[in-house]
Amino acid sequence: MGQKINPLGFRLGTTQNHHSFWFAQPKIYSEGLQEDKKIRNCIKNYIQKNRKKGSNRKIESDSSSEVITHNRKMDSGSSSEVITRIEIQKEIDTIHVIIHIGFPNLLKKKGAIEELEKDLQKEVNSVNQRLNIAIEKVKEPYRQPNILAEYIAFQLKNRVSFRKAMKKAIELTKKADIRGVKVKIAGRLAGKEIARAECIKKGRLPLQTIRAKIDYCCYPIRTIYGVLGVKIWIFVDEE
Structure with missing residues (x-):
C-alpha cells in the first residue's frame, strides 16, 4: 500500500516556508491558531463577496445580450483573482498580514483595504494590537x-x-x-x-x-x- 504525504509538509524547512510567524505559550497556542484561521477565512470571504457584487452590477447595468456575454467572459478573468498565500506575522502590538494574490484588481480599489481592516478587527477582537495589511502581486x-x-x-x-x-x-x-x-x-x-x-x-x-x-x-x-x-x-x- 502506497504511503502518501503532503508535498508541502514534506519539504517544510527546506524549500517551503511557514505561512505564520509568531510565538506563544503552550496554554494560549490554540487561541493563536484559531485567530489565524479567522483572519484567513475573513479575507477569503471578503474577496468572494465583493467579486459576486461586482459581477451582478455588470450584468444589471447592461441591457444588450452582446454586452452581457462579454462581461461574463471578463468574469472568467476576475475568477482568477485567487489568494495564493496569506502570511501572518505577529508582534507584541502589531499583526502583519501579507496577502499574495494573482490579480489584485479588487483590493486596489479605494477604501478596499480600510474596509477589510475593519472586518478583520471585528473578527480578531484585539484592542491592544493593530492590523497592518499589505498586498503583494504574484509575478x-x-x-x-x-x-x-x-x-x-x-x-x-x-x-x-x-x-x-x-x-x-x-x-x-x-x-x-x-x-x-x-x-x-x-x-x-x-x-x-x-x-x-x-x-x-x-x-x-x-x-x-x-x-x-x-x-x-x-x-x-x-x-x-x-x-x-x-x-x-x-x-x-x-x-
Whole structure:
C-alpha cells in the first residue's frame, strides 16, 4: 500500500516556508491558531463577496445580450483573482498580514483595504494590537496551483468538459517557467454514476526529492453532480 504525504509538509524547512510567524505559550497556542484561521477565512470571504457584487452590477447595468456575454467572459478573468498565500506575522502590538494574490484588481480599489481592516478587527477582537495589511502581486500567476484549480473550477461550473479544462490549465502553465505539472480530478466526472479519477501529466515531477521545489494544492469543486476533488502538482525548480 502506497504511503502518501503532503508535498508541502514534506519539504517544510527546506524549500517551503511557514505561512505564520509568531510565538506563544503552550496554554494560549490554540487561541493563536484559531485567530489565524479567522483572519484567513475573513479575507477569503471578503474577496468572494465583493467579486459576486461586482459581477451582478455588470450584468444589471447592461441591457444588450452582446454586452452581457462579454462581461461574463471578463468574469472568467476576475475568477482568477485567487489568494495564493496569506502570511501572518505577529508582534507584541502589531499583526502583519501579507496577502499574495494573482490579480489584485479588487483590493486596489479605494477604501478596499480600510474596509477589510475593519472586518478583520471585528473578527480578531484585539484592542491592544493593530492590523497592518499589505498586498503583494504574484509575478507569475499561472505558476500557482491555486489559480489553476480556480480556473478549472470555473470551467467545470460552465459545463465545459473536464478533459478540456485540464488541458487548458496545462496550456496556461506554458507562460510560466516550470519543469513539470500534474493535474488530477476525482469524483463523478461528466455526471457518471460511478466515481473515478483522471490524471494528466506533463514534464518531470520528482516527488521523492526533497530539494525539488514543488507547489501543491487540493481544491474541492461543488457541481450539480456532487463534489469533485482537484489536485495539482507543479515542479518549479530544483535547488
